[in-house]
Each structure stands twice: as C-alpha cells, then as structure tokens.
Amino acid sequence: MGKILRRTFLIGTAAIAGGVAFGAYKVLETPENPLEAKRGSGENPFNPYVTITDNDVVSVYVPRSEMGQGVATTLVALVAEELDVPVERIRTLIAPASDAYFNSTMMHELVPFGHLDRGVLAQSSRAATRAVGKIFGIQATGGSSSTRDAFEPMRRAGAAARETLKLAAAEQFSIAVDRLSTADGAVELPDGTRLTYGSLAQAASALEPPTDIELRDPSTWTVLGKSQPRTDMRAKVTGAPIFGMDVDLPDMLYATIKMNPRLGGPMLSFNAREARKVRGVIDVIDISRDGEPFGGGFAVVAQDTWTAFKAAELVDVEWGEAPYPSTTDAIMEQIGDALDNGSGFHPRNDGDVDTAFADARRDRVIEARYQVPYLAHATMEPMNATALLSADGERLDIWAGTQAPTIALEDCAHEAGVAEENTFVKITYLGGGFGRRVEVDFVRYATRIAKAFPGRPVKTVWSREEDMTHDAYRPAAMSSWRALLGDDGVPVAIDARIACPSIMKSALDRFYPSLFAVGPDSSIAQGAYDQPYSVENYRVSDIIADVAVPVGIWRSVGNSYNGFFQESFIDECAHAAEMDPLDMRLALMKDYPTAQAAIKKVADMARWSAPATPGRAKGMAFTLSFGTWVAQVVEVESRDDGIAITNVWCAADSGRVIDPGICKAQLMSGIVFGLSSALGQAITFEDGMVQETNFDTFDAMRIDQCPDIHIELLENADHMGGMGEPGTPPSIPALANAIFALTGERVRSMPLSDSMDFV
Amino acid sequence: MIDLTINGEERSLDVDGEMPLLWALRDVAKVKGPKFGCGIAACGACTVLVDGAPTRSCVTPMETVEGAQITTVDGLAVGETLHRVQEAWIAEQVAQCGYCQSGQIMSAVALLNEVPNPTDEDIDDAMSGNLCRCGTYPRIRAAIKRAAEQNSAVKPETVEG
Structure with a gap:
C-alpha cells in the first residue's frame, strides 16, 4: 500500500468505502512484526507487543504515544493481565513507527454518525473505518481511542505469548498443555516445578500461537479494573531525559x-x-x-x-x-457571514423544524448567539x-x-x-x-x-514564541440557536446553526496538499448533533467558514465549543421556562438512562438541590463525547477582587473502567484544560500576526485558581468510551452557567475574562 | 570559563556570560532535568535551586551564578534513595506528561525547606509560578502536604542548596 491509498482516508466517508473495496485482501493480512529485528539481540519477539529475553526480561512495546494520559501504564496492564507477569516487573518501551500499530478506533470519529447512532449504516461505516485504519497503517494517538483500541489486541498479545510459552513447556517435558498453568512469570508443571518464561522464550517465540485462545473473563481480573502505579512516574520525578x-x-x-x-x-x-x-x-x-x-x-x-x-x-x-483577513474582527466577520448566509449539511434533522417555528408563538421562542476564539495548544514542551x-x-x-x-x-x-x-x-x-x-x-x-x-x-x-504563534489552532466558531418551548417548558423544536473553519480541509492542506477536501466536515457540529437529547424537531446545520488560518485537532475538537454552545443554550431555555436546569436535562434525556444516571449522580455529589452557600452559585452541563457520558457541576464564589471557582463535581460513564486512578486523572486534567480556556485564553490577530506570544499573554489556570475537583466513575454504558478528552467539553458551559446563576449575567462569548474578573 | 557547582560536582563551563543557566545546564553540562518551557520566567519548568533559592534558570545569566551551588531535580536523590518530595510525588501519582514536574518539584523542595508545614496559601504563593498544562494541581497540593507530614514524622532534613 503506497502513498495514494494512505492519503485517501482523510477525504471522508465516500473515500473510506472506496478504500475498503480496493484493499479488502489487506484486511486479512497480518502486518510485519517490527520487533522481529530484535531476535538477534537477545529479545525473543512473540508479537508486535511482547518480547522476552532468555534471562527473563519481559518487555511490552506500547503502540501509542505517552503524553500524560497513561497509555504506558494502562496498555502494559492489558498485556500483564493475560501474561501473568506483574506490571512493575515489565520493562515498558514505546514502540517504533510501524504499520503494525495501526489505530482503527480513532477513525470512528470520522464517520458522520453520532455515538448514539447504532443503525446499520452507522455501524457498517464504523466497521469500514476499522478496516481502513489497518489498511493504511495509521499509527496515531488521538480521539481518546488508545485504551479502547488496544483493549482486545493487547490482551490477546499477552494471552498468545502465555499460551505459546505453555506449548513450549509441554513439548519440552512431554506433558499435556492443559495440565500446565502460569503465574508470576513462569509456567508451572503439575509437580510444582516452575519454568521461568525466559527459559522457554526462545523456543516459544518460534511457535505459532493457538488460534482459539479465550480471553479471561473480567470477573477473574487481578490487574485490570484496579489503579496501577504509572510505569513512567519515577523517570518523571527524577528529571530523566525522556522527552x-x-x-x-x-x-x-x-x-x-x-x-x-x-x-x-x-x-x-x-x-x-x-x-x-x-x-x-x-x-x-x-x-x-x-x-x-x-x-x-x-x-x-x-x-x-x-x-x-x-x-x-x-x-x-x-x-x-x-492569506486570511488581517484582524480578529475581520476574521470573525467572515465566520459570522458564513453563519448567517452559508448553507451547510444537517448531521441531525429530526421532524420538521421549519414548520414548527412557522407556527410558533413568539413568546415561546428563545434565541441566542454564541462565539468562541481561536486557541493555541500551548503544550508545556515546545x-x-x-x-x-x-x-x-x-x-x-x-x-x-x-x-x-x-x-x-x-x-x-x-x-x-x-x-x-x-x-x-x-x-x-x-x-x-x-x-x-x-x-x-x-x-x-x-x-x-x-x-x-x-x-x-x-x-x-522552537522558541515558545514560535510555538504559540505557529500552531494549528482550535478554530474560532460562531453559532445561532433557537428553541420553541412546549407547554411543559421543554423544547419541542431546536434549530442550531454552527459555522466554523474546517479542520479536515486545513489538515489536508498541510498533510496531503495534492488532495482536496470534499464534502462536509462533521467535526464542526460534533458535540451538538450527537447528544442524548430527544426533541421532536431538531436540526443542526454544519457550515464551513472559509478562513485560511491553520486549524487543527485540539483536545475534544468540535466538542470543545459545541459543548459550550449547546449547554449554555439548554441552560437559557431552562431559565426562560422557569425550570431547574437539572429537570430540563432529565426531561430531554428521557430516552437515555445512561445520561440520566450521570446527571443525577453529579447532582447528588454536588448537593444540587440543597440551598446555595451564601455568595456562591452552581452551574451544570453535560456532554457525551468520544463515547463517554460526562456530567459536571461547577461552583463559583463572588469575592472582592473577582470570581473564584471553588468546586467542580464530575460524574463520568465510559462503560468498563480499566484503571480508575488514571481515568480520574484524565478527567481532572480535561476539566482544568477546559476551565483554563474559559478563564482567559484567546488567540487574536493584528496585521495578520498572532498577538499572544507566550504564557504572559496566553496563560492557563494556576494552582491558586484551581478548584477542588470531585470525580466519580460510573460503569453503566454498554460501549467503552475514551478518557483523554471527554472531561473538557462540559467544564466550560458548567462554569458559564454557574456565573449566570451567581451574577445574572449570561456570557455568550469566550473567554469569560473579557466580561468579568477572576481571582 | 565559568566555575560553579552542579549537584555537588564542581564544573567549569566554557560559555558566554549572557547564556542563561538553563541552556548551560542542558546543552553544555548535559543536565537535562530542568526543562525549557517559555524563556521568560512565566512557566517555572526550568526552576532550579541557586544557593538554595528557587530560581528560573531560563532568565538567569551564567555570569550571575559564578561560584554558586546549583541543585536540579537530577541531583535530589541520594543514590537510589529519592528525596521525600519525589517519594510523595510517586505516592500521589502526580505526573501526567511530566514535563513541568522537574520545576514543580524544585519549587516544592524550596517551599518545604522554608516552611516545613505549609498552609494552602503558602502552597499557592510558592507554586503559582509553575504552570502545568495537564492540570495536576490537586495532586501537587496533596503531594506537598504528604511530604510535609513525612517531614514532621522524621527529623527535619536539609537539602543542599
């Protein structure tokens, strides 16, 4: 498979379907194991993830990039569970670039079907992207996909290595393989003799693993489902040269x-x-x-x-x-023009929105416009x-x-x-x-x-200045919303228009300039069209605004601004209908018990219905993103020199939890990341140049601003969700809604610091 | 040639007097613990101790540290025995990406040398110059308190400045 094929996947669903037809045979083929090259140097490779030396060094090669999300621990634990070697005894290495480490789950986000859509078309498109990830050998870390993607293959890698080690022992000692067991890095014979994996590794790694291995039932897990100490923690507290x-x-x-x-x-x-x-x-x-x-x-x-x-x-x-307008005002005008006049596609179009509004009583219609600025990634390491x-x-x-x-x-x-x-x-x-x-x-x-x-x-x-002024930014975006409230106050029609430069188009220009982006970019409306809210008439318009500022994937992508747009608007509807925002959401979520359970849980945690502490107020928000259902409540306090964020409560349901400690850390991280953006981040342009050049003008939350963060994990969802990003989207509207509850001021433009002071 | 002591070792570095200590450590002395984050003392990733005082090495010219004792995160452990702040960081599982943590740890070491049992306000004051984009602050706070408890449980120790 050469460049041409690899390059087609980015174009969209049509091209994805074509790619599968073209390369169907490739799906059945096993990519070459890049660790085979290590055979001469004492490591016996069992598969692309596991090697064992003759003297019992068990190595796991992590196929994803470790950027703080804990893959160098969680993915090792997946292997350890099946291989019967303790995590702390495994040597953790980051795998090299290779097609063998393709990520098929990340591609799911490319299909224009929300997580809730389990229809035939949505599911077959996802199946197609899974194959595409393999055909094109895209080894990438993103889309909160690492654990979901590795869940099956890396457990299987551990199990396959274990079974071939048993086969080697069975051959060597002429014992039936089903009389052997494994524990703590050794195969045990019926008489109690322990054969270390190292003593069997050379012979075992040359054997074909059995094809009928059954993975262990979660009820028998001893490693997974428990918090593991991070494999990289010691290196990171001693300043080891790992970056x-x-x-x-x-x-x-x-x-x-x-x-x-x-x-x-x-x-x-x-x-x-x-x-x-x-x-x-x-x-x-x-x-x-x-x-x-x-x-x-x-x-x-x-x-x-x-x-x-x-x-x-x-x-x-x-x-x-x-190649773009030289000031922020001129750029936002262009996005606003797309919002008002552009035509888009409708990733969600339920009922008949036009008719619903044509017949509507004006006093039952709520309207609002929101906007967010460009944002830099500002990773700590330039x-x-x-x-x-x-x-x-x-x-x-x-x-x-x-x-x-x-x-x-x-x-x-x-x-x-x-x-x-x-x-x-x-x-x-x-x-x-x-x-x-x-x-x-x-x-x-x-x-x-x-x-x-x-x-x-x-x-x-790169200097920090070069890094901050030459990013592929989170795009600026604008949206307009209208809702028709029913007799009980709950919307019976919602019409949302979202205009934003296309990340897909921008990325394609950078990665593969010989190709053109065609068709819609569903990431523009991600987090708005795919939420578990049942409304009879519901239309989301996804409109590309043509601005040539480079834009890219920023933690939670479209969810990062649509979470703010939609959840602010739901809050506005609740207040207009004189409903508790909790009751409004429970009503909208009536068909989704998983969502209801998350929002009820967070309401309990935050004592939502208890009388407010004087001088404080709470706001609520919910976003389903990357398969994880996240409800949050933010509490703010009015102080002499500005508003302080005092508490954040978060209930998140990603289905089965592999490592609760790391999952909680990721949610905490996502919350601080989102709140940081709301507190004061904006990338602005003058004379075509980004004006924010370093942390003095593009700062993030500091320890003295950081609230107490309380997180609970639920496991009701039937599909495993991601963890790296889903904490971010609801944090921003929950804060904006809390500020409305505290001050009566509805802020519809980010960052909030343009409208008020924070301590 | 500028003479100074880095993590207990006397060094003579052939560098321009204007070169920031950070780059002399990283590129010349090959001490990689202190990290480059901003170059303007706005993020704290480069924090080291200069004669015991927490210092942003990215804006500290070499000519100002002639003869000084420099301690970086690389020099905190004694052999295999980690400093109690490092142990507390592991116990609380603080680090995510880890890039800022060298600086966080050095600021925390300096704080605890000065204030053995810091209040939340003391922690805010000492640590707000250290940015963490992964948002590990709640665990940093917990780790500092844990290290402080360790400190009062055993004899107060001094860290080489």
Missing part, C-alpha cells in the same frame, strides 16, 4: 526556526549577516518551499540552542502578507524534533514526540528523499500533546534542516 527536548547525540547541532508570523505568508527577503557573526552560529538557511501552507522562513543552526535563538533575532527579514540523515543520504533517523508516527515517517522520508523502509522514527515521551503533535510541521522542518548536514544529528527546537 524529545532531551535528545542528545554525539556531534549534535542545535537549530531553531523562524517562520512568517503571518501564517502561510511568504518570506520576501532575508539578510543574515549579523546573525552569522554571532560566535557559535554555523549557518542560517532559507527553509521556505513553494506551495507549503506554513509559509516562508529560515533556520539558524548553531553550537547550542540559546545561540540559535539569539542569532535568529538578528536576522533582518521582510515578511509577505497572510515543538522540537531531532533528525539524522546518514552521510550517504540513504538512511534517515528521527527522534520526536509525535502523536502520528507513521504519518511523520512518510512525511520525513519524502522530505529527505529516503525510502520509507530506510526511515526510522523513534517516539520519545511527549511533554503534552492535546492534538498539536499530530501535525507534521516540526518533524518536517527538523528533517529539512538535517538534510543540509548529512552525517550529523540536528536538534531543532
């Missing part, structure tokens, strides 16, 4: 880049005379390429990072114009990558904290003119991802710069 930023190779050069601050604009001229005079500067090179959506710019290569940073400031450069092109130009090595290793591999191989089979991507730990590290810009530039220095590794580090 891309920490890569250090012999003879390494250090580089930084400076691209046009008008994103996508060209570099008209540059003069590096002063920069070249700086002691320690090795070269200043033009890294612009025609037709690249990132625009023009240059790199400084030096003996150390600081010298590169300093010299980059001395380059005299003339930047060209941006973008960086290290590349080494061999002296003969035949081999390329990349060290990077990437969320999309096989896409990075393909992109860098192409950039360097090296065959993909001679390109090797080593994935480091990631100092935050949030969707930013799915992008290819930072690995492509590292490769381009290293190409100028064959035989020498070059580490390219």
Whole structure:
C-alpha cells in the first residue's frame, strides 16, 4: 500500500468505502512484526507487543504515544493481565513507527454518525473505518481511542505469548498443555516445578500461537479494573531525559526556526549577516518551499540552542502578507457571514423544524448567539524534533514526540528523499500533546534542516514564541440557536446553526496538499448533533467558514465549543421556562438512562438541590463525547477582587473502567484544560500576526485558581468510551452557567475574562 | 570559563556570560532535568535551586551564578534513595506528561525547606509560578502536604542548596 491509498482516508466517508473495496485482501493480512529485528539481540519477539529475553526480561512495546494520559501504564496492564507477569516487573518501551500499530478506533470519529447512532449504516461505516485504519497503517494517538483500541489486541498479545510459552513447556517435558498453568512469570508443571518464561522464550517465540485462545473473563481480573502505579512516574520525578527536548547525540547541532508570523505568508527577503557573526552560529538557511501552507522562513543552526535563538533575532527579514483577513474582527466577520448566509449539511434533522417555528408563538421562542476564539495548544514542551540523515543520504533517523508516527515517517522520508523502509522514527515521551503533535510541521522542518548536514544529528527546537504563534489552532466558531418551548417548558423544536473553519480541509492542506477536501466536515457540529437529547424537531446545520488560518485537532475538537454552545443554550431555555436546569436535562434525556444516571449522580455529589452557600452559585452541563457520558457541576464564589471557582463535581460513564486512578486523572486534567480556556485564553490577530506570544499573554489556570475537583466513575454504558478528552467539553458551559446563576449575567462569548474578573 | 557547582560536582563551563543557566545546564553540562518551557520566567519548568533559592534558570545569566551551588531535580536523590518530595510525588501519582514536574518539584523542595508545614496559601504563593498544562494541581497540593507530614514524622532534613 503506497502513498495514494494512505492519503485517501482523510477525504471522508465516500473515500473510506472506496478504500475498503480496493484493499479488502489487506484486511486479512497480518502486518510485519517490527520487533522481529530484535531476535538477534537477545529479545525473543512473540508479537508486535511482547518480547522476552532468555534471562527473563519481559518487555511490552506500547503502540501509542505517552503524553500524560497513561497509555504506558494502562496498555502494559492489558498485556500483564493475560501474561501473568506483574506490571512493575515489565520493562515498558514505546514502540517504533510501524504499520503494525495501526489505530482503527480513532477513525470512528470520522464517520458522520453520532455515538448514539447504532443503525446499520452507522455501524457498517464504523466497521469500514476499522478496516481502513489497518489498511493504511495509521499509527496515531488521538480521539481518546488508545485504551479502547488496544483493549482486545493487547490482551490477546499477552494471552498468545502465555499460551505459546505453555506449548513450549509441554513439548519440552512431554506433558499435556492443559495440565500446565502460569503465574508470576513462569509456567508451572503439575509437580510444582516452575519454568521461568525466559527459559522457554526462545523456543516459544518460534511457535505459532493457538488460534482459539479465550480471553479471561473480567470477573477473574487481578490487574485490570484496579489503579496501577504509572510505569513512567519515577523517570518523571527524577528529571530523566525522556522527552524529545532531551535528545542528545554525539556531534549534535542545535537549530531553531523562524517562520512568517503571518501564517502561510511568504518570506520576501532575508539578510543574515549579523546573525552569522554571532560566535557559535554555523549557518542560517532559507527553509521556505513553494506551495507549503506554513509559509516562508529560515533556520539558524548553531553550537547550542540559546545561540540559535539569539542569532535568529538578528536576522533582518521582510515578511509577505497572510492569506486570511488581517484582524480578529475581520476574521470573525467572515465566520459570522458564513453563519448567517452559508448553507451547510444537517448531521441531525429530526421532524420538521421549519414548520414548527412557522407556527410558533413568539413568546415561546428563545434565541441566542454564541462565539468562541481561536486557541493555541500551548503544550508545556515546545515543538522540537531531532533528525539524522546518514552521510550517504540513504538512511534517515528521527527522534520526536509525535502523536502520528507513521504519518511523520512518510512525511520525513519524502522530505529527505529516503525510502520509507530506510526511515526510522523513534517516539520519545511527549511533554503534552492535546492534538498539536499530530501535525507534521516540526518533524518536517527538523528533517529539512538535517538534510543540509548529512552525517550529523540536528536538534531543532522552537522558541515558545514560535510555538504559540505557529500552531494549528482550535478554530474560532460562531453559532445561532433557537428553541420553541412546549407547554411543559421543554423544547419541542431546536434549530442550531454552527459555522466554523474546517479542520479536515486545513489538515489536508498541510498533510496531503495534492488532495482536496470534499464534502462536509462533521467535526464542526460534533458535540451538538450527537447528544442524548430527544426533541421532536431538531436540526443542526454544519457550515464551513472559509478562513485560511491553520486549524487543527485540539483536545475534544468540535466538542470543545459545541459543548459550550449547546449547554449554555439548554441552560437559557431552562431559565426562560422557569425550570431547574437539572429537570430540563432529565426531561430531554428521557430516552437515555445512561445520561440520566450521570446527571443525577453529579447532582447528588454536588448537593444540587440543597440551598446555595451564601455568595456562591452552581452551574451544570453535560456532554457525551468520544463515547463517554460526562456530567459536571461547577461552583463559583463572588469575592472582592473577582470570581473564584471553588468546586467542580464530575460524574463520568465510559462503560468498563480499566484503571480508575488514571481515568480520574484524565478527567481532572480535561476539566482544568477546559476551565483554563474559559478563564482567559484567546488567540487574536493584528496585521495578520498572532498577538499572544507566550504564557504572559496566553496563560492557563494556576494552582491558586484551581478548584477542588470531585470525580466519580460510573460503569453503566454498554460501549467503552475514551478518557483523554471527554472531561473538557462540559467544564466550560458548567462554569458559564454557574456565573449566570451567581451574577445574572449570561456570557455568550469566550473567554469569560473579557466580561468579568477572576481571582 | 565559568566555575560553579552542579549537584555537588564542581564544573567549569566554557560559555558566554549572557547564556542563561538553563541552556548551560542542558546543552553544555548535559543536565537535562530542568526543562525549557517559555524563556521568560512565566512557566517555572526550568526552576532550579541557586544557593538554595528557587530560581528560573531560563532568565538567569551564567555570569550571575559564578561560584554558586546549583541543585536540579537530577541531583535530589541520594543514590537510589529519592528525596521525600519525589517519594510523595510517586505516592500521589502526580505526573501526567511530566514535563513541568522537574520545576514543580524544585519549587516544592524550596517551599518545604522554608516552611516545613505549609498552609494552602503558602502552597499557592510558592507554586503559582509553575504552570502545568495537564492540570495536576490537586495532586501537587496533596503531594506537598504528604511530604510535609513525612517531614514532621522524621527529623527535619536539609537539602543542599
């Protein structure tokens, strides 16, 4: 499967269907095991996830990028449960880039069917995307999919290794395999003799595993379902050099880049005379390429990072114009124009909305408009990558904290003119991802710069300013809502229009410029069209606003703003109908007991119905995203110098919970991430340039602002949901609704700090 | 040449006097614990102790730390024995991505050296300069309190400045 096929998956559902027809045979084929290469070096590979050395070192290769969400622990636990080796005795390694580690679950988010839609068309489209993930070998970490995707294959990997170890023992001792058992890293014979896995590994790893292995019943689990200590915790509290930023190779050069601050604009001229005079500067090179959506710019290569940073400031450069309106106001006007005049598609269109409103009594109609700004990812670790092109130009090595290793591999191989089979991507730990590290810009530039220095590794580090002003931003979005309240106050018609630049189109321009995005982008309405609210007449319009600012995947994607839009509006409806927002939601959720249970649980936790503490007020919100049903209550307090967030309660139902400690940590993280955005984040433009350049102007919540966070996990849902993102969407509207309850002021525009002060 | 002591080891580094301590540590001395996050003392990921005082190494020129004692997160453990703050961080399972935690831990060590039993307000004051994008703050707070309890349970110890 070459580039063309891989590239078609992004286009949309039509192309996905085509891809399956084209490559059906490929679905049945097992991808090559990248760990086979280790056989000579003492590791006996059982499958792409497990190796065991002769002296009993059991290694698990984690096929997803560890960016704080705990995959380097949870995915190891999946193997440990079946392999009968304690998690703490397993050597955890991050797997290299390889087609064998395809992610099929992440693709589910690409189909324009909500999580609740279990109809034939929705299910067959999901089945198709599962196959597509395999065919195209997309190894990626995103869409809160890692545990869901690994749940079956990694348990199976542990079980297969265990059974082949038993087979080897059975052969060696001429004992029937069903008389053998396994425990604590050894096969046990009927007489109690223990044969360590290491003593059997060489023979066992050469055997074909049985095909009829039954995975253990959850009622017998001893590892899964329990909180595991993180495998990477010791490294992270001792400052171990595990991040891309920490890569250090012999003879390494250090580089930084400076691209046009008008994103996508060209570099008209540059003069590096002063920069070249700086002691320690090795070269200043033009890294612009025609037709690249990132625009023009240059790199400084030096003996150390600081010298590169300093010299980059001395380059005299003339930047060209941006391909988008030059101010935030002009951009928002363009999005507003799409909202008012654009036509979109309807991922949800129940009943007959036009007729419902045509006959409506005006005093029963509620209307509101909302908007959110662009947002940066602002990962703690700025973008960086290290590349080494061999002296003969035949081999390329990349060290990077990437969320999309096989896409990075393909992109860098192409950039360097090296065959993909001679390109090797080593994935480091990631100092935050949030969707930013799915992008290819930072690995492509590292490769381009290293190409100028064959035989020498070059580490390219972006300054914080470069990182914040050259993101693929969470898009700005606007929406208009109207509801017709029924006699009991509950809406009988909802009409939502959502206008937003298309992430799909923008990403395609960056990853695969030879292709065009066609058709709708369902992520625009994600979190609005797919919620468990039953309303007789319900229409959601998904409208693409054509603005060329690069936009990308940001923790929870469309849910991050549609959660705010929809849940603020439901709150407005409740107040207009003089209903308790809890009762309003319970009524809307009447067909979804899982949703009702979550919101009732959080109401209990927060003592929702108890009299409010003087000076405090609570707000509620609910979002189903990435298969997880999340209800939250935020409590705020009025203080002399502004509003404080005092408590957050969260009830989340993701179905079966694999690691409660890590799940709670992820929800807590998602909540702080969402509240941070609401408290004061906005990316704005003047003269085509992003005005927020560092944490002094684009800050996030600090410890003194952080509320007490109370989390309970439910396990009612019948499908396993994700955990990395679903905490974020409801936190933002729950805060806005709490502020309305406290102050009577309805804030319909983010960030809230534009309208009020926070302590 | 600028002489200083890094985690108990005397070093002589051939660097420009204006080079921030952070980059001298990372790129020249190859001490990778302190992290680069912002370069303007706004995030705290680069926090180290300079003669015992918590310091943003990204804005501290090398010429100002001649002869100083530098302690980074890399130098907290004694052999295999972790510092009690590191132990508390593990017990509370604080870190997620972990990138900011070197700086968080150094700020916490400095706080506990100064205030053995910090109040929530003390923690806010000492720690609000350390950003965490994963939002681990509730666990950071719990870990500091745990380390403080450990501190009063055993003899107060001093950390090399």
